[in-house]
């Protein structure tokens with residue numbers, strides 16, 4: 318069998334390829350060469366990117382086999398997460414890989430602006446010795462405003478605390494108590510702008526944050542303000558910044574990120590009071606190795622059909638080892654449920670009973686939904702788009718947990734209501750040391766049968782000799798019955814039989830059985846392996 322193709326679209330640490338291992342056909346492409354990227358995506362199961370490759374709707378659509386987009390870094394503004402989710406493609410990043418490097422670069426920019434290190438270096442290399450021109454300022458007792466007190470903002474605060482600076486922050490999503498623990502005072506954006514000697518920005522680029530710093534904000538700032546942006550280009554309006562720096566409305570700026578990267582013919586590069594770096598926040602050996610290894614591990618998990626802790630568009634996270642065996646069982650129960658339902662479903666309860674119910678079992682809800690839609694929709698169903706498919710169909714989905722399970726150590730049930738009012742249910746469990754996957758209930762009938770590839774479910778009126786009647790039909794069609802369970806509520810009442818058969822029923826067999834036993838229900842339910 319051909320190995321899945323993993324496409325590396327940007328330069329990554331060699332540790333990435335090592336961590337991917339021998340199981341993939343690893344190919345490279347320049348992610349900024351659009352036609353080449355689109356062509357290469359056609360065969361890719363996974364694509365690994367940094368910040369220069371645009372994985373938009375068009376690129377995602379070009380990846381017909383694509384299962385995972387892995388961003389070796391933090392920012393995901395170059396990935397259309399909504400389009401990926403709709404297409405069932407998992408998006409993962411490496412959220413902590415480069416935060417130390419990015420924080421250290423921000424501190425480096427702050428020190429460069431305080432002490433004119435880049436300018437002095439350039440001047441000396443030009444043969445000059447200008448000591449008074451490059452007289453700087455100390456950070457000690459200066460007010461430093463941190464915009465965004467998340468992972469990187471926090472690391473910056475911890476590092477700047479060592480300089481004896483007075484730290485203030487603006488982050489509407491951070492509590493004053495959390496900030497206080499870091500020795501930072503939370504203030505409004507206006508207060509931060511008015512009070513700061515330095516501002517450093519560490520927020521995501523969103524419609525809300527684009528242009529957060531423009532002419533109006535610079536008008537409120539001290540003329541001595543030095544501002545640093547190592548987060549995303551465009552959070553500072555570049556035209557307004559040019560104006561503020563060239564008119565000395567503010568003192569200086571340090572930028573690692575730009576609206577267009579690389580910024581072609583930007584007037585900012587003509588200014589003396591700006592320090593520019595070409596998006597180097599994550600460019601350290603350590604960060605690149607961490608990011609590469611982290612996404613390689615995520616890609617391996619994702620292509621093995623596992624949930625990935627760093628997936629950003631899948632609820633799942635770390636899966637407890639006790640819960641893990643329930644995932645394939647739940648997927649199969651989902652397929653049985655859809656086979657039984659045979660009509661539009663309006664609600665689904667995913668019930669987890671027994672000791673695992675006390676753990677985080679959200680993943681079992683995803684597995685059930687994946688199973689339910691696997692043989693129902695034409696698109697490929699994954700943990701990513703299964704909840705969306707339920708939402709699009711207006712299906713109300715609930716996860717019900719109960720630590721008490723009377724008969725089985727753990728019992729997984731999918732119970733649903735159809736739009737015509739019919740109720741359908743199937744339950745399963747894992748038994749014995751081999752953890753055999755069994756169906757133990759169908760539509761309220763108790764059964765106990767190992768799950769197989771092909772099942773026949775029959776409902777008919779209980780009467781003597783009926784097994785011989787349908788057994789004859791299967792025998793004459795050359796179909797071997799591997800397992801059978803009959804369940805009934807009362808003698809002579811309705812009975813439900815589940816058979817497992819070794820091969821699919823040929824055309825005409827089900828009809829023949831139906832008329833031979835006068836079955837009310839007769840369905841073949843096949844399980845598609847993930």
Ligand SMILES: NC(=O)C1=CN([C@@H]2O[C@H](COP(=O)(O)OP(=O)(O)OC[C@H]3O[C@@H](n4cnc5c(N)ncnc54)[C@H](O)[C@@H]3O)[C@@H](O)[C@H]2O)C=CC1
Nearest residue numbers: 391392419465466467468469488490519520521548598599
């Ligand atoms: N220059 C580079 O190479 C790198 C840049 N980055 C960028 O740095 C930025 C920060 O990354 P992390 O700290 O990992 O993110 P994070 O998600 O941990 O923190 C972001 C913080 O911003 C806050 N926030 C969101 N909207 C805000 C608003 N309107 N005003 C104020 N605060 C707001 C959030 O509450 C959160 O605390 C991101 O844009 C990321 O893409 C990350 C790594 C390297």
Ligand SMILES: O=C(O)CCC(=O)C(=O)O
Nearest residue numbers: 367368389390391392599
């Ligand atoms: O991969 C890179 O160099 C970009 C790093 C970055 O900006 C991020 O991780 O958000």
